[in-house]
Amino acid sequence: MIQETPNLNYIxxxxxxxxxxxxxxxxIIKTEFPEEKEIYLxxxxxxxxxxxxxxxxxLKHKISILGLEKSYEVAANFENSLLENRAEGKADFExxxxxITNFLATL
Numbered sequence: 679m680i681q682e683t684p685n686l687n688y689i690x691x692x693x694x695x696x697x698x699x700x701x702x703x704x705x706i707i708k709t710e711f712p713e714e715k716e717i718y719l720x721x722x723x724x725x726x727x728x729x730x731x732x733x734x735x736x737l738k739h740k741i742s743i744l745g746l747e748k749s750y751e752v753a754a755n756f757e758n759s760l761l762e763n764r765a766e767g768k769a770d771f772e773x774x775x776x777x778i779t780n781f782l783a784t785l
Contacts, residue, residue, distance in 0.1 A: 684744040684781035707740055708782050714740075715775055722768065731760035734771070741774060744781065749774045 686700070693699040714733050721730035738753040752774060756767035 682746045682748050682777075684746055684778050687745050688743055703743075704785055707743065708785065711737070711740055711778060711782060715779070718775075722765070727760040727763050727765070731757050734760060737775070741778070744778060746774065746778075749777075 686704070689700055689703055693703070714736050718730055718733040718737065721727075721733060734753055734757040738750060738757065741753050742750045752767060752770050756771040759766040
């Protein structure tokens with residue numbers, strides 16, 4: 679299991695100190711992440727692996743933005759697994775989603 683903690687370091691660096699930009703980007707993530715997570719979970723439950731891989735692809739970018747470099751690799755591998763009609767890496771990926779969910783709740 680990967681031990682990484684989501685953070686705002688990349689967002690802070692990207693914004694160059696512009697707090698309005700930071701808040702806007704965080705707001706977008708806080709809106710989109712739960713929706714995409716729900717779509718992912720529905721697709722996995724229905725074994726729609728191709729559709730799930732498309733959502734994992736979107737979530738992968740949020741994982742990166744939240745400073746989770748190792749988790750990004752896990753997500754990329756899981757996305758490829760899904761494209762091969764396999765769910766290898768599902769538990770690790772879903773742990774990443776839980777970590778992000780918990781982190782976003784603190785913002």
